[in-house]
Amino acid sequence: MLLSRMRSAGLGLAVAAFCLTGASADEACGLCAQSIVTNSSLADCFLEQYDQLEKGDGAAVAVDLSQCGSRGIVEALPTPESGAVEPDTQFMISRAQLGCLKKKLEEPGLVLDPSARIELGSCQ
Numbered sequence: 001m002l003l004s005r006m007r008s009a010g011l012g013l014a015v016a017a018f019c020l021t022g023a024s025a026d027e028a029c030g031l032c033a034q035s036i037v038t039n040s041s042l043a044d045c046f047l048e049q050y051d052q053l054e055k056g057d058g059a060a061v062a063v064d065l066s067q068c069g070s071r072g073i074v075e076a077l078p079t080p081e082s083g084a085v086e087p088d089t090q091f092m093i094s095r096a097q098l099g100c101l102k103k104k105l106e107e108p109g110l111v112l113d114p115s116a117r118i119e120l121g122s123c124q
Contacts, residue, residue: 029060029094034121036088036101040112042068043105050102061098065089085115097123 038046045068053061066089093101100123104110 029092029097031092032060032094032097032120033088033091035117035119036091036093037085037115037117038105038112039087039115042087042089043112047102047105050098053098060092060094062092063090085117087115093120094123099123 042065045065046063049063049065053063068089097120101118101120104118105112110116
C-alpha cells in the first residue's frame, strides 16, 4: 500500500514538473512512455476512464490504473516460461498517445492476455 502511494506521488510530481516546464503539445514528451504493457482487464479499465482522461488539460496525461482489476481476488502469477510481463498500471502519455492508445486497444482481434506490449512511439 505504501509503495502504491509512493508511486502515485512520484507520478504526480513528474506530471507537475512536466507541466511547469511550459512544454507545448507539439513538443516531444520526454517523460511519456514509448510502450506500455497491458492486459484485457486493464485495457477495459483504460477505455472506461478514457472520456475523463481526455477532458484534462496539459500536454501530458498521467494514467493511473492501479485501482482497476479484480478487487479482492488474487490473480495467479504468470509462469516464467509463459513470457508474460507485468502490466503497467501507472504511466504518462502525451495527448496524441492517449487517442492512439485508445484506437490500438479497440482494434479487432487484439490479444491482450496474459499481457501484451503496445508500442506508442509512432503515436507522437
